[in-house]
Amino acid sequence: MSKQTILKFGAVEHAEAGDLPGWIVVEGTPTMQTAVQHTSEDGKVMSGTWRASPGTYHATYTDYEFVHMIAGRIIITPDGGEPVEVGPGDAFVVEADFKGTWKILEPVTKHFVVVVG
Numbered sequence: 001m002s003k004q005t006i007l008k009f010g011a012v013e014h015a016e017a018g019d020l021p022g023w024i025v026v027e028g029t030p031t032m033q034t035a036v037q038h039t040s041e042d043g044k045v046m047s048g049t050w051r052a053s054p055g056t057y058h059a060t061y062t063d064y065e066f067v068h069m070i071a072g073r074i075i076i077t078p079d080g081g082e083p084v085e086v087g088p089g090d091a092f093v094v095e096a097d098f099k100g101t102w103k104i105l106e107p108v109t110k111h112f113v114v115v116v117g
Contacts, residue, residue, distance in 0.1 A: 007037070007038050009037050009038075009047075009048070009049065009111065012033075012035040012037075012049045012051075014035065015033035015034060015035035015049070015051065016033065016034050016035070016036075017031065017032070017033050018032070019032060019057070020032065020034065020059075022059060022060040022061065022062065023057045023058070023059050023060075023102075024057060024058045024059075025055060025056070025057055026056050026057065026058045026101065027055055027056035027103070028054060028055025028056060029053075029055055030052055030053050030054060030055025030056065030057060030104055031052065031053045031055075032050065032051065032052040032053075033050070033051045033052075034048065034049075034050050035048045035049045035050075036048040037049060043116065044115065044116045045113065045114070045115055045116070046112075046113070046114045046116070047111070047112060047113040047114070048111070048112060049070075049109065049110070049111055049112075050108070050109070050110050050111075050112055051107070051108060051109050051110075052072075052102075052104050052107070052108045053104065053107055054104050054105060054106065054107065055104055056101055056102065056103045056104070057101065057102045057104075058099075058100070058101050059098065059099070059100065059101070059102055060098075060099050061094055061095070061096055061097065061098040061099070062096055062117065063096050063114050063115060063116050063117050064093065064094070064095060064096045064114070064115040064117060065093065065094045065112055065113065065114045065115075066091070066092075066093050066112065066113040067086075067091065067092050067093070067094065067110050067111070067112050068090075068091045068110065068111045068112075069086050069087055069088055069089065069090045069091070069108070069109075069110050070088065070109040070110055070111060071088055071106075071107065071108065071109040072087070072088070072104065072105070072106040072107050072108030072109060072110075073085065073086070073087045073104075073105040073106045073108075074086050074087075074102055074103065074104050074105065074108060075101075075102075075103040075105065076094075076100065076101070076102050076103075077100050077101045077103070078098060078099065078100040079099045079100045081100065096117050
């Protein structure tokens, strides 16, 4: 039996509801769902789909993340930094030492790749 080397993400059937570690609600009543759809054999890389409803979180990152926005709009503001607005089709990275707010303006769906550091 050969190892699967290509994995195409399908519809999200099972997503974990609940806030991620390091994410604290600071405005509104946002909710999130995370579906990890693949984890590397060594556990150092995870990818999947994340959804969130409007509101604001303060996030503290410990791992690097690559994001491709599928739907929604977010204003991401590093503590002491300038806001960056992202929307459908945008791709960006969040460094492992990021601390700041994610203001979710419209319901969000994103694909992510996290490299555990």
